Amino acid sequence: MLDQIHLLAAVTVLGVLEQAYFFLQVIYARRAFGISPPKISGPPEFDRIFRAQVNSSEYFPIFLALLWQAGLFFHQGLAAALGLVYLYARYQLLYRIQGLILRKGEHLCQPWSMQEPLGFAFGNHNVLQRSSRLLLAALVSLHDSALPSFP
Template sequence: MPPLSHFLQIPTKSINQDTLCLVGVVTLLSGFQLASFAKRVGHCRRKYKITPPRIDGEEAFQRCFRAQQNCLEFFPIFMTVLWLSGIFFHQLPASLLGLYYLYERENYFVDYSRNSDGRITPFRRSAQALRAMALFSALGLFNILVRHVFHWDLLQTLTDTINVPL
């Protein structure tokens, strides 16, 4: 096994704006989405006359508020796997999965705000997107370890075999 200093070297494939711009776009869109959720909760607060910091009141407000809170709770996980999969695997599948995640989170928010039973399917789909990004992150990180220890680029071999440009 190589010494620790080997892992601290500057990578041969440098990260630049071009290799992560799609992930950046998805990140920006996710910020806009969270702002939209906050705006909708604010609208519900005014509609049902529920002043902060109160979170009790009409059931419709509680569903809307809970949907926003759930999206906020999952946001750090989303950011982690989005960026790790974009950096260590490839930005295109990471970004496509990120867009799919945002789409299902929008469905989750809307469906939960209307009726709590409607939240299950979009929640599961968004969780599947997170799992896929986590898998890509793990594959990319595993590939780096294999490349450093065995001097073999597993992902490059795989993409050369099926003719996918990295």
């Protein structure tokens, strides 16, 4: 049984560690901008980091459910690989937001949509859309190939 879930378990542990990292980034941002809990708003820079962390936390249970269902019922390796793509995309989101905040003299919303400061995260999240579509297509093709053919 363990050989059937070891990749899924590794991606799950990595996802939990990523969530802990995101929580720490919000704590550091609270200290840097002088925002004490339970306040959840402040300067736009803090709001962006906080929203990226909260958005990741909101979708984490859905990610785990899909990861484990795909891995157990279809293909463990493919589900784990696409899970890693998802976790990498979430990390890149927070990393880019922090990079923009740390640069001086640059508008925070410049690289993405001017209408929405986090257009990459909430509007134009192409990486996440592509990985979820790829996962769905792969699972459907694996499911179809696993079905027995009847004469």
